[in-house]
Amino acid sequence: MKIVIAGAGEVGTHLAKLLSNENQDIIIIDKDREKLAELDADYNLMTECGSPTSFFAQKDASVGSADLFIAVTPFESTNLVACSIAKSLGAKCTVARVSHYGFLDPDNRHTMERMGVDRLIYPEYLAAKEIVTALEHSWVRNWFELHEGRIILVGVKLRDNAPLAGMQLKDFASMGHFHVSAIRRNNETIIPRGNDAMLAGDILYITTTREHVDELVRLCGKVQRKIKRVLIMGGSKIAIRLVDLARDRFRFTIIDNNRETCNRLCEKCPDADIIFGDARDPEVLLDAGIDDSDAFITLSPSSESNILTTLTAKEYGIAKSVAEVEDIQFIPQAESLGIGTVINKKLLAGSSIFQLLLDADVSTSKCLALTDAEVAELEVKPNAKITRGPVRDLRLDSNMTLAALIRDDQGMLVTGNTTFRTGDRVMIFCLAGSLHKAEKLFN
Amino acid sequence: MSRSINFRMIIRIIGSLLIIEGLFMFLPVITCFLYRESDALPFAGCALLAIAGGFALTRVHEKRRSLAKRDGYLLTAAVWLTFCIGGMMPFIVCHPQLDISSAFFEAASAFTTTGASVLPAPALTYSHGMLLWQALLQWLGGMGIIVFTLAIVPAFNTTGGLQMFNAEVTGVTHDKLLPRISHTAMALWGVYVALTGIVAVLYWLGPMSLFDSVCHALGTVSTGGFSNRAGGIGEFNSDYVMAVCTIFMLLGGTCFALIFRAARLQWRAIAADRTFRIFIIVVVLFTACFALFAASDGKVGSWREVVLYPAFMVVSTITSTGYTIPQFVVYEPFILALMVLMMFSGGCAGSTSGGVKIDRLIYLSKYLGNEVKHCVMPNAVLPVRINGRVVNPDLVKKVVSFLAIFAIATVMGGVALSMMGFPFVDSFFSSLSCICNTGIGSSIIGYGDDFTTLPTAAKWVLSLLMVIGRLEVFTIMVLFTRVFWRR
Numbered sequence: 001m002k003i004v005i006a007g008a009g010e011v012g013t014h015l016a017k018l019l020s021n022e023n024q025d026i027i028i029i030d031k032d033r034e035k036l037a038e039l040d041a042d043y044n045l046m047t048e049c050g051s052p053t054s055f056f057a058q059k060d061a062s063v064g065s066a067d068l069f070i071a072v073t074p075f076e077s078t079n080l081v082a083c084s085i086a087k088s089l090g091a092k093c094t095v096a097r098v099s100h101y102g103f104l105d106p107d108n109r110h111t112m113e114r115m116g117v118d119r120l121i122y123p124e125y126l127a128a129k130e131i132v133t134a135l136e137h138s139w140v141r142n143w144f145e146l147h148e149g150r151i152i153l154v155g156v157k158l159r160d161n162a163p164l165a166g167m168q169l170k171d172f173a174s175m176g177h178f179h180v181s182a183i184r185r186n187n188e189t190i191i192p193r194g195n196d197a198m199l200a201g202d203i204l205y206i207t208t209t210r211e212h213v214d215e216l217v218r219l220c221g222k223v224q225r226k227i228k229r230v231l232i233m234g235g236s237k238i239a240i241r242l243v244d245l246a247r248d249r250f251r252f253t254i255i256d257n258n259r260e261t262c263n264r265l266c267e268k269c270p271d272a273d274i275i276f277g278d279a280r281d282p283e284v285l286l287d288a289g290i291d292d293s294d295a296f297i298t299l300s301p302s303s304e305s306n307i308l309t310t311l312t313a314k315e316y317g318i319a320k321s322v323a324e325v326e327d328i329q330f331i332p333q334a335e336s337l338g339i340g341t342v343i344n345k346k347l348l349a350g351s352s353i354f355q356l357l358l359d360a361d362v363s364t365s366k367c368l369a370l371t372d373a374e375v376a377e378l379e380v381k382p383n384a385k386i387t388r389g390p391v392r393d394l395r396l397d398s399n400m401t402l403a404a405l406i407r408d409d410q411g412m413l414v415t416g417n418t419t420f421r422t423g424d425r426v427m428i429f430c431l432a433g434s435l436h437k438a439e440k441l442f443n
Numbered sequence: 444m445s446r447s448i449n450f451r452m453i454i455r456i457i458g459s460l461l462i463i464e465g466l467f468m469f470l471p472v473i474t475c476f477l478y479r480e481s482d483a484l485p486f487a488g489c490a491l492l493a494i495a496g497g498f499a500l501t502r503v504h505e506k507r508r509s510l511a512k513r514d515g516y517l518l519t520a521a522v523w524l525t526f527c528i529g530g531m532m533p534f535i536v537c538h539p540q541l542d543i544s545s546a547f548f549e550a551a552s553a554f555t556t557t558g559a560s561v562l563p564a565p566a567l568t569y570s571h572g573m574l575l576w577q578a579l580l581q582w583l584g585g586m587g588i589i590v591f592t593l594a595i596v597p598a599f600n601t602t603g604g605l606q607m608f609n610a611e612v613t614g615v616t617h618d619k620l621l622p623r624i625s626h627t628a629m630a631l632w633g634v635y636v637a638l639t640g641i642v643a644v645l646y647w648l649g650p651m652s653l654f655d656s657v658c659h660a661l662g663t664v665s666t667g668g669f670s671n672r673a674g675g676i677g678e679f680n681s682d683y684v685m686a687v688c689t690i691f692m693l694l695g696g697t698c699f700a701l702i703f704r705a706a707r708l709q710w711r712a713i714a715a716d717r718t719f720r721i722f723i724i725v726v727v728l729f730t731a732c733f734a735l736f737a738a739s740d741g742k743v744g745s746w747r748e749v750v751l752y753p754a755f756m757v758v759s760t761i762t763s764t765g766y767t768i769p770q771f772v773v774y775e776p777f778i779l780a781l782m783v784l785m786m787f788s789g790g791c792a793g794s795t796s797g798g799v800k801i802d803r804l805i806y807l808s809k810y811l812g813n814e815v816k817h818c819v820m821p822n823a824v825l826p827v828r829i830n831g832r833v834v835n836p837d838l839v840k841k842v843v844s845f846l847a848i849f850a851i852a853t854v855m856g857g858v859a860l861s862m863m864g865f866p867f868v869d870s871f872f873s874s875l876s877c878i879c880n881t882g883i884g885s886s887i888i889g890y891g892d893d894f895t896t897l898p899t900a901a902k903w904v905l906s907l908l909m910v911i912g913r914l915e916v917f918t919i920m921v922l923f924t925r926v927f928w929r930r
Contacts, residue, residue: 023623025621041605046619
């Protein structure tokens with residue numbers, strides 16, 4: 001598939017690397033020649049120097065024959081214009097990253113279409129949704145639902161007190177209700193085999209069905225706590241979206257160290273308490289009522305502040321912590337430091353665009369991107385390789401595992417004896433760069 | 444993640460390349476069978492040995508599948524070494540039965556498209572398989588065996604493949620034609636194969652025998668310059684053949700990316716390409732010089748001696764093909780000096796020609812011009828502009844240092860040869876001829892002997908120079924630095 005990405009910023013670069021590893025034809029347009037030179041030298045993609053909103057640059061990048069045009073420069077007006085031009089040149093599908101909620105409004109859908117923008121990506125909104133999920137399932141790090149919750153994938157960190165710690169995978173699997181899809185250990189994601197053991201400190205990605213979630217909570221040595229009071233540091237766009245999205249479920253308090261922002265927050269989030277102060281100061285945290293809060297969310301622009309402040313806040317007995325970490329290279333560290341859920345706009349935008357890509361390729365697929373792995377739902381096509389025999393005889397690549405499937409609206413886990421049929425929807429977990437291999441199995 | 448060199452992966456890739464080389468060896472085997480020659484069996488033996496060796500190497504399992512820059516350099520250098528070793532086997536076991544150093548020289552000379560030969564003449568006594576193998580080696584080396592592999596093996600369509608591509612393809616910067624490296628490689632090889640096919644047909648219409656036309660086509664487009672005839676391309680004594688050869692050598696010395704664009708009718712790209720224009724201007728100017736000298740020599744017989752022969756010689760030299768024709772006899776000192784200049788210059792970057800590439804000389808001349816201007820106007824901002832775009836000063840620095848290292852390597856090679864008791868002029872001329880992959884022997888210029896009289900040690904020195912020149916200095920030179928091997 002030919003994909004043109006406008007804007008070699010952080011999202012664009014991240015996407016380009018991700019998609020190029022998935023064997024897509026990538027052309028990236030940006031004005032910054034040096035940034036492009038770096039990308040050009042190190043990655044399997046092509047670069048085009050020029051303004052994303054220039055007809056010349058877009059023609060040189062042969063946008064006209066592109067299957068997907070993604071505009072992810074920091075400026076939404078640039079993105080929209082770039083998409084408009086791309087569409088007029090003949091790009092099949094255009095995606096623009098926006099930073100205002102108004103564009104997403106269904107009433108404006110028509111205007112967007114007329115402008116030639118097919119899809120919109122609003123990372124702040126994605127982040128807010130992710131945080132709500134994290135708050136609702138406070139005992140996990142990642143929560144991923146498939147097919148209206150018939151299949152659930154959770155990412156959970158194992159503590160010493162967990163009954164699961166030290167157990168071998170094959171013993172766990174013999175219980176029949178759970179499938180350990182991946183283990184994140186020492187900053188590396190591994191697809192485990194039966195002889196691997198689960199150790200304290202591992203982050204496990206476990207697939208299960210809805211009925212057995214409660215059992216899993218117990219096995220992991222966790223308690224599902226009801227979150228009510230939420231303290232937010234940093235009145236960013238994500239915070240506003242979050243409050244807007246979940247004000248009926250949670251009680252929010254926002255701390256920000258900018259007077260102007262505070263005033264604006266008062267207008268935008270009338271239901272939330274706004275406090276002016278530096279949340280890095282424990283005194284301010286106490287004043288804001290960290291003692292009574294159930295969850296603490298850090299959304300300031302600085303990843304370092306977010307990580308460190310979260311660690312401070314944890315000392316006050318917070319049930320759930322969420323930190324926005326925009327520097328991707330910090331994420332493994334943040335995870336190992338015990339931050340409940342890490343939010344990264346780039347990864348979210350990336351996985352959401354990835355999903356678009358899968359939508360175009362395979363009928364309907366959902367996708368979740370972790371730091372170095374992807375989870376996708378793929379449909380089994382007639383005569384696909386995967387239907388040839390039971391899973392144990394398929395000799396799958398060691399970089400992927402089939403976790404669960406949905407057949408006749410029923411969720412079930414995949415075992416060695418499972419044989420797939422046409423029309424099954426399979427949840428697959430694969431390490432970065434091997435999703436395209438998996439797709440081949442299904443088509 | 445550790446950044447140490449991924450030896451296992453490198454070994455495995457070398458293995459698969461060796462298999463590819465082994466498969467190519469079956470072409471001479473078939474030829475030998477067709478001509479009922481006794482070399483078929485030894486050739487088949489070499490092929491099987493290469494394939495077996497390749498399979499043995501591919502048994503190595505890598506722990507991780509990533510190639511960094513360093514791996515790319517090492518792999519490329521190692522691949523070329525292994526390929527030369529694989530390619531020399533037939534020379535040892537088949538008819539000429541050369542010793543190892545001669546065989547290695549011969550293989551390296553073919554593979555780097557130098558075209559210098561140590562085979563005892565006359566060439567006609569060799570089997571057709573042998574001659575085809577020589578032509579085939581230079582053809583594979585011309586566009587680059589790694590580029591070939593990238594084009595056909597999808598597994599290399601990764602960042603690692605990109606590093607290898609950059610280490611092998613000639614030129615200052617590496618233009619990607621298409622987003623994926625394997626597609627770029629395929630496009631380049633497509634152009635290469637197409638050109639070779641066309642010229643083979645044109646030769647055959649010449650008329651040449653099918654075998655002659657194939658061998659010469661392989662030598663022309665790759666700008667290698669091996670001929671299966673003792674008298675080279677001049678033996679056919681046909682204006683038509685010479686003209687075709689001139690045109691296709693010129694195309695071989697043109698940037699293949701540009702030819703690809705031309706084939707796609709993107710004329711704007713060609714019109715904007717200054718390098719190509721300068722290349723053509725240089726060729727025309729030098730031809731005019733040659734022609735003037737030939738005319739002033741007083742022996743002007745026909746238009747051929749004024750136009751065709753000089754043009755042939757100029758193109759053959761500047762594209763580093765090194766075909767010579769006995770018809771051209773004017774080797775005045777000035778003509779020789781021009782030839783040395785042309786050998787040094789080479790064709791366009793991204794072509795199969797050797798030398799330092801005319802692109803780099805353009806960089807250099809602009810840079811030097813700016814430095815002179817700076818003396819007069821110290822505060823002027825004088826960037827190096829190529830094709831209307833300002834070039835990053837780091838790139839200019841790299842080009843200038845490339846030229847310096849290239850010159851030093853040439854001189855060192857000359858010094859090493861003279862140490863072995865080689866005549867002074869021969870030493871330096873041979874050294875230049877080999878590092879520029881031209882392969883014109885000093886016998887041509889009327890001084891010394893051909894390469895056949897080289898002492899053993901000199902063959903190794905020249906082989907090394909050829910590989911250094913073909914892989915454009917840095918790929919080999921980094922291997923000799925301590926930094927490269929440090930963990």
